[in-house]
Structure formats: C-alpha cells, structure tokens
Amino acid sequence: MNQPSSSLMFHAKPAGPVSGDIRIPGDKSISHRSIMFASLAEGTSHIYGFLPGQDCLATMNAFKAMGVNIEGPDEQNNVVVHGVGMHGLKAPEQAIDVGNSGTSIRLLSGILAGQAFASEMIGDASLNKRPMMRVVTPLQQMGASIRAADDGTPPLNIAGGDSMNAIHYPLPMASAQVKSCVLLAGMYAQGTTVVTEPGITRDHTERMLKAFGYPVSVDGNQVSLTGGSKLKACDITVPGDISSATFFIIAGLIARQGTLTLRNVGMNPTRIGVLNIVAKMGADIEIINERKAGDEPVADLIVHASELHGCDIDDADVPLAIDEFPAIFIAAACAKGVTRLRNAEELRVKESDRIQAMADGLEILGIDCQVYADGIDIVGGQLTTGTVDSQHDHRIAMAFAIGSLRSSGTIHILDCDNVATSFPVFVELANEVGLNITQEIVNE
Numbered sequence: 074m075n076q077p078s079s080s081l082m083f084h085a086k087p088a089g090p091v092s093g094d095i096r097i098p099g100d101k102s103i104s105h106r107s108i109m110f111a112s113l114a115e116g117t118s119h120i121y122g123f124l125p126g127q128d129c130l131a132t133m134n135a136f137k138a139m140g141v142n143i144e145g146p147d148e149q150n151n152v153v154v155h156g157v158g159m160h161g162l163k164a165p166e167q168a169i170d171v172g173n174s175g176t177s178i179r180l181l182s183g184i185l186a187g188q189a190f191a192s193e194m195i196g197d198a199s200l201n202k203r204p205m206m207r208v209v210t211p212l213q214q215m216g217a218s219i220r221a222a223d224d225g226t227p228p229l230n231i232a233g234g235d236s237m238n239a240i241h242y243p244l245p246m247a248s249a250q251v252k253s254c255v256l257l258a259g260m261y262a263q264g265t266t267v268v269t270e271p272g273i274t275r276d277h278t279e280r281m282l283k284a285f286g287y288p289v290s291v292d293g294n295q296v297s298l299t300g301g302s303k304l305k306a307c308d309i310t311v312p313g314d315i316s317s318a319t320f321f322i323i324a325g326l327i328a329r330q331g332t333l334t335l336r337n338v339g340m341n342p343t344r345i346g347v348l349n350i351v352a353k354m355g356a357d358i359e360i361i362n363e364r365k366a367g368d369e370p371v372a373d374l375i376v377h378a379s380e381l382h383g384c385d386i387d388d389a390d391v392p393l394a395i396d397e398f399p400a401i402f403i404a405a406a407c408a409k410g411v412t413r414l415r416n417a418e419e420l421r422v423k424e425s426d427r428i429q430a431m432a433d434g435l436e437i438l439g440i441d442c443q444v445y446a447d448g449i450d451i452v453g454g455q456l457t458t459g460t461v462d463s464q465h466d467h468r469i470a471m472a473f474a475i476g477s478l479r480s481s482g483t484i485h486i487l488d489c490d491n492v493a494t495s496f497p498v499f500v501e502l503a504n505e506v507g508l509n510i511t512q513e514i515v516n517e
C-alpha cells in the first residue's frame with residue numbers, strides 16, 4: 074500500500090517588533106561552487122561555513138557518487154574535500170539526482186560535458202519544468218553530445234568522451250548559471266572560451282576559479298578562460314547568503330518597531346541589488362564591519378524599522394537581486410504607493426513562476442497587483458489573512474511568512490518543505506527575532 078504523502082505548512086501570525094542579533098548561514102551559490110571546484114582540484118580543500126541546505130547537499134552527493142571523498146559538514150558546517158583533479162572523477166553508478174536545484178544541474182552539465190564517461194541528471198517535479206536548452210545549446214556548440222527531454226527540460230543525458238572546442242558565447246539572458254556552465258565546460262575545451270553577458274550577473278565562479286589558481290580574465294561584461302589548466306586545492310570561507318538575509322532585511326524594515334543586526338552578510342557587488350532597491354524605497358540600514366571572507370566581501374547590517382514608499386526598480390538591479398524579488402514584493406505590499414518591476418521575465422522560470430505565484434498570494438491577502446509578461450506593479454496596502462500556495466517554492470514560502478508582520482490575521486502557507494533547500498534554520502531564526510511561525514505536517 075502507498076504511504077500517504079505529507080507536506081509542511083507554515084502558520085504565520087501577526088507579530089513584532091523584530092529585533093535581535095543573528096548570524097546569516099552560508100551562501101548557497103558559493104557553497105555549490107566550493108564543492109565543485111574543490112572536487113576537481115589537486116589536493117585537500119577545507120570549506121568553512123558551508124550551507125547544509127538540500128540543494129548544496131545534492132551537489133555534494135553528486136561528487137561523492139563520482140568517487141570524491143568528502144567529509145562533513147560537521148557541527149560548524151565545515152567540510153573537507155579530497156580533490157581528485159580535473160580528470161579524476163569516476164562514472165556514477167546511477168543517474169545523479171539533483172532534487173530541486175537549478176544551480177546543480179546547470180553547472181554540473183558543464184563539468185560532465187568534459188568527462189570521459191556517460192552520465193544522466195534527474196530532478197524533482199519543480200526542476201523537471203525548468204528550461205535546460207539554455208545550457209544544452211552552448212554545450213552542443215562546444216561539441217558535447219548532450220540532450221534534454223523533448224520539451225527542453227530534465228533529465229539531461231550526456232554521452233561523455235567528446236572532444237570539446239572553445240566558443241565565443243553571447244548569453245541570450247543574464248544568467249550566472251549559464252555563464253558558469255559554459256566556463257566550466259571551457260576548462261575541458263581546446264582554446265579560449267569567451268562568454269559575454271547582457272547584464273552583470275553574480276561572479277562567484279570567476280572569483281573562485283582564480284582562488285583555485287585557474288587563470289580567468291574579466292573585462293567588463295566579458296569573461297574568458299583557456300582550457301587545459303588545473304585547479305589547486307585551497308581553503309574557502311563561505312560568507313552568509315544575502316538571499317537568505319533578505320528575508321530578515323525586509324522583516325526588519327516592515328516591522329512596526331525594532332532594530333535587527335544581521336552578521337556575516339555577503340556583500341559581493343553582483344549580489345547587492347536588494348540593498349539598492351530598498352534604499353530607493355526609503356530603508357534605514359547601516360552597513361558596518363566591512364571586511365573580507367576569503368575572496369568575497371562581507372559586512373554586518375543594522376536594519377531599522379522604516380516607513381517604505383513604492384519605487385520603479387532599476388533594470389540594472391534585476392539580475393543583482395534576482396532571487397530576492399519574492400521578499401521585495403512583500404516590502405512593496407507594505408509600502409506607500411506603487412512599486413513597478415519590468416525586465417524580470419527570468420522570474421517566471423525559477424522554482425515556480427515567481428511573478429504569478431506572488432501575485433496570486435498577494436491578491437488573496439487583499440493587495441492589488443497588475444501582472445505583466447516581464448514584471449508586476451504592486452500597490453501598497455493592508456495585508457489581510459488567508460491561505461496562500463507557495464507552489465513548493467522556498468522563496469515564496471519565506472516571503473509570505475514575513476508578510477505576517479503586517480497582516481491583519483494569520484497567513485497560512487502551503488507546501489513549505491522546500492525551505493530546507495536553501496535555508497534549513499529559517500523558522501528557528503525568524504521566531505528568535507520576533508516572528509510567530511508555527512509548522513504543521515499535513516497528510517495529503
């Protein structure tokens with residue numbers, strides 16, 4: 074007999090003030106890349122402050138399945154990776170399951186295209202809807218035998234054993250995952266691979282390749298590297314994830330009272346779009362203790378409850394805040410006036426269609442929205458009470474949870490299990506600083 078399936082529901086009750094002093098867990102993008110590069114490096118690398126979210130653990134398990142000896146994460150979230158070198162991976166015995174993680178499947182496709190063995194990558198129901206031709210097309214141009222399902226979604230099958238050639242690739246969309254995929258494949262290609270991006274995206278791949286001793290050159294929006302060099306083991310300190318911090322930045326701003334200190338927030342200039350956007354909305358945030366964590370800038374943020382007003386979001390901030398929009402939409406719902414976002418069609422191909430999923434939930438909660446193909450207008454107002462569907466998307470679930478700070482009654486949020494993909498301690502930290510979120514396992 075089939076076991077009844079269950080899912081996690083959040084009940085977020087009106088609460089506040091929001092105050093306290095918390096440390097933000099490790100950056101997801103940097104944690105993924107630290108496992109990938111350390112695995113392909115020669116020697117032993119130590120990773121400090123790794124994010125033990127399901128997405129990063131999926132990347133870790135993929136490399137374990139290809140014969141890499143990885144210890145941890147331990148209680149301090151430190152990991153030790155015994156690298157096998159650029160050509161030391163072994164064929165996995167079965168399909169690699171990357172779960173919910175777009176970063177895993179897209180970056181790994183670049184690495185697997187350069188291996189001598191065949192491989193297959195599969196994912197969960199959400200990942201199975203996401204577009205993969207954006208990596209398949211450039212990898213095929215480089216000579217890889219790789220295919221997706223007929224509708225361009227996972228699974229991805231890679232024949233392996235192909236000789237790869239370098240390409241000059243203008244990215245059709247501002248995507249760090251596609252940029253990284255092509256660069257990683259470029260390490261296995263003959264010649265110099267050049268990627269040009271239409272808008273600046275997160276540059277963790279470029280920074281970390283350099284840290285592992287792989288020559289990369291960056292000239293404005295153009296990145297290039299030549300195949301055939303090596304990665305040398307190094308130690309990585311992972312900064313706190315500004316995408317996770319965002320839920321607390323917005324919570325601290327929309328709370329009626331309080332001051333919240335967030336420690337160890339990654340401040341990479343290619344990730345701070347959210348700070349530019351909320352500054353435009355009138356946010357009062359102090360940035361202190363600016364320092365470096367390895368090759369990445371970090372700081373502590375002091376967030377003061379603020380009266381926000383709507384704004385027109387600058388196009389250049391869109392790729393710099395791409396994962397932060399669900400939370401920014403909650404700030405917009407609590408702001409005076411209208412907030413307008415355009416040129417953000419990429420939001421429609423994340424773990425859910427984040428424009429529609431947020432608009433649907435905001436409307437249930439009494440907020441007026443006008444949806445466009447590439448964006449949304451949100452009219453600030455009073456959040457009410459109701460049940461919203463997170464669409465199994467971690468960021469939608471966490472965004473509505475913080476909305477409860479300004480709602481007139483409880484916000485019930487369906488299908489919150491995937492919060493564990495990026496932020497396993499979200500509820501614990503949220504309740505510590507003054508939110509009131511309870512969790513319920515619901516049998517379906």
Ligand SMILES: O=C(O)C1=C[C@@H](OP(=O)(O)O)[C@@H](O)[C@H](O)C1
Nearest residue numbers: 102176247248249250251395396
């Ligand atoms: O490179 C990365 O680590 C990521 C890039 C972004 O995706 P796109 O490249 O699809 O914009 C982002 O949404 C994702 O959470 C992580």
Ligand SMILES: C=C(OP(=O)(O)O)C(=O)O
Nearest residue numbers: 173174175176396423424
């Ligand atoms: C889009 C996201 O991740 P991924 O693409 O890795 O699934 C995210 O974390 O918001």
